[in-house]
Amino acid sequence: MDARTQEFLEYVQSGGQVETGDWMPDEYRARLIKFIEMHGNSELMGVLPERDWILRAPTLQRKLALTAKIQDEVGHAQLIYRVVEDLGKPRSACLDDLVSGKAKFHNVFHYPTKTWGDVGVIAWLVDAAAIVSQKALLKCSYAPYARIMKKICWEESFHILHGRDVILAMVTGTDEQFGLVQEALDRWWEPLMHFHGNPIPAEEDPMFVWRIKSQGNEEARQQFLEGYVSQIRELGLEIPDPALRKDEETGTWLYTEPDWEKLRSVVTGHGPASEERLAFRRLSRQDVDWVERVVLAEAA
Amino acid sequence: MIFEVFRQERKGQPFQHAGSVVAPDEQFAEIYAREQYGRRQESVALWLVARDDVTEIAEFPDEFDLKYRRVDGYSIKTRLREARERAGTVDMAPGASDAS
């Protein structure tokens, strides 16, 4: 590592932040692009599991709230891809890499949604897991990314409340409705435990080393469990992991080791809904690509 | 010409509007703003924008009070109590669930 890079590394590790026009090592730029692009891709792909339910939402209030939530996610993708563009990768290149399967998106968006119970579980718990990661990004060493995270976290807090409200309505409804929530939770628990990634030590995680992330994977998962296990259990819902408990001495949550190989397989495009989602994205992009041509064209 | 001046106090902070300068052109504006807003090292960067180039949007009609997209549009207390009663968990640590 040359002296300038070493100095940069020490700067970010001591809490220093970097602006778009500042010098930065090539490796840092490349890691930033990869990380932030995946975040943008995830927001965009995260729209798909939920959008069908806009059309099926059972009340006007829920339809409005769900539309607003998904709108926020598209908005987040816009904010995030702007940051990537300023780092040197155009949005169209990000979308090309996304639909070709070259770039990744988050594991939870590779799964199908089956019932209205999924809508609640996603908005409440998937977004809760996401906000843990995103709050930690408020301290990202790359300042333009850290700054947009403020708006993103603010909006996510509405998503979580909307989701929790959907869940509360269902668990206080009929037994069948309670059952739908439990069944959705059973399906989503594994993806949720995968969400923050395998527990590699933070010091070995290049994203932490460059202070793109400000916490390690396991730390994020512990924070999620600490915040939400009791909120889930107090509703009478059962978390499908008999080993899940808090070690009161160490304050650490213990759980059955998730299948990390499965996580790797899912995020590399082998999840139950990966291919279908990408195909849908490809198709919807094809249908409208003339619009961009027309809008960007000089007036005739 | 009037130039609006935005200053950044520290790296990582957002640029905030600090005031404006009048100058015959951008070059003058740069010199004047530099002295007015940066001579004590109080800024790490400035943005100058000609006032005529600023597009302001100041109306955001929400005639039907669409609170469903705001956190204050939800009140979960009653349902939460009902859910706890139904689950028989009223005694479970209440602190954990008051986060929202």
Add this chain to the structure above:
Amino acid sequence: MSDRTDLLLSLADDELVLGWRNSEWTGIAPFLEEDVAFSSIAQNEIGHARALYELAAAELGTTADELAFDRTPEEYRCAPLVELRRLEWARTIARHWLYETADEIRLGELKTSEDPEIAGIAAKMNREEAYHRMHAEMWVDRLLSTDDGRSRLKEAVDELWPYALGVLDDELRPELRRRAEERLERKLAEVDAVPRGVHESELAELLEEMTSVRRSAPPGSQW
């Protein structure tokens, strides 16, 4: 049912079904900025529908949700224009613009209604619709500015024109023609309107999907 509830339900059903159709673009609009903008328009429309249903519900002794979800397809009073399934973008813009233009004419009448509740809600709706119109007109002008865009828009407008006429009562149709021809700078066909009261088959399909979650649960369920 009174003429008043009949009117309220026509307006509400138009806004609900168009809002529903427009929300089909959520997440897949031509680009991200447009996605966010168009979603707000869809949300406003659903919001208008809700406010209108609430007025009608007060009179009928029911709720906005029951009016929105629990009627049979034949009971809906929406214009066939809003029922057509998610169209491609040029048709979406054409419908959006034709509807907003017709709606402005209709709301202009209703704002002067002697019924203070109707006049009030029309004025409130109109203040939001002003931004919808701005959006629709911006798109129409943009499409008109290129050969490709103009020919796509022309095809879409010509196809939807009889439907657009059907949004309004007879006496208001000439005004819609005047405004539309002025912006397009061309004559539109002399055709019969596709009127309110007949439904496209797409409406039944739409309602089938819209109510699927709601119908799936027995009474006593809450959402």
